[in-house]
Amino acid sequence: MIDLYYWGTPNGHKITIALEEMGLEYQIFPINILENDQFQPDFLNISPNNKIPAIVDQNGPQQKPISVFESGAILQYLGRKTGLFYPTDEQSRVEVEQWLMWQMGGLGPMLGQNHHFNKFAKEKIPYAIQRYVTETKRLYGVLDKQLVGQNYVAGDYSIADMAIVPWLLRYEWQSIDLDEFPNVKAYIERIQARPAVQKALSIQLA
Incomplete structure (x- = not known):
């Protein structure tokens, strides 16, 4: 348990x-x-x-x-x-770990700041909003490029995908138009279809 x-x-x-x-x-x-x-x-x-x-x-x-x-x-x-x-061979494990760290060090913190300044801050600060929306769009672009020709960020479905997708589900809070990132859009739909x-x-x- x-x-x-x-x-x-x-x-x-x-x-x-x-x-x-x-x-x-x-x-x-x-x-x-x-x-x-x-x-x-x-x-x-x-x-x-x-x-x-x-x-x-x-x-x-x-x-x-x-x-x-x-x-x-x-x-x-x-x-x-x-x-x-979470693969055991080193090449595959490194691939998973680098995208897990990308989420932990970049996607999560930057989107979290986007949420704060876009949705929760009592004072709307244009500089902060622009800064974090711009960085959010850059990160979506990185992910969209990584997903070209593959269904998941590290090849097979992994803990990296489990870390990434929950942050993408709040794209509307982030001033993101998913149609600008078609591979990310399909990725979200693919993972959301999983029963678990x-x-x-x-x-x-x-």
């Missing part, structure tokens, strides 16, 4: 998608980030950076519990644990 500390954000969806795709048994412990649950001492013991998601695998290494925070690290851990969606993804995305706590 895996305990998932979760809220219905793109980062939270990454892990429900992985758990559903890998067929792992899990239970959700909601962390209401709107009410600052992420700052509670019990949660900070698991996720010291006070961010969701985090997991506790009750059947970790040597059959002992292990906690993991940071969505990318969780995806890698689950991929190693199950042997699914549909089930994972149906878990909405935000």
Whole structure:
């Protein structure tokens, strides 16, 4: 059994998608980030950076519990644990990891800032909006180019795709016209058609 500390954000969806795709048994412990649950001492013991998601695998290494925070690290851990969606040969693994890191270091943070300044900031700051919309469009272009001639970012469906797609689902918040990025549009539709993804995305706590 895996305990998932979760809220219905793109980062939270990454892990429900992985758990559903890998067929792992899990239970959700909601962390209401709107009410600052992420700052509670019990949660900070698991996720010291006070961010969701985090997991506790009750059947970790040597059959002992292990906690993991940071969505990318969780995806890698689950991929190693199950042997699914995370290849073992070095060439293929590097391909997956570089696109996972691209999401963690670029796509997620930049789109998150786009969401903040476009949708949530009380004061509309044109410079900030333009900066993050421009960077969002650049990142969509990078992804669109990567998807030419292939269905998934690293060849086969992987944890990298599980990390990327939840952020793309909020394209309307990002001032993105998907018709400008046809490969990304088809990619979203392809992954959303997967039953495990549909089930994972149906878990909405935000």
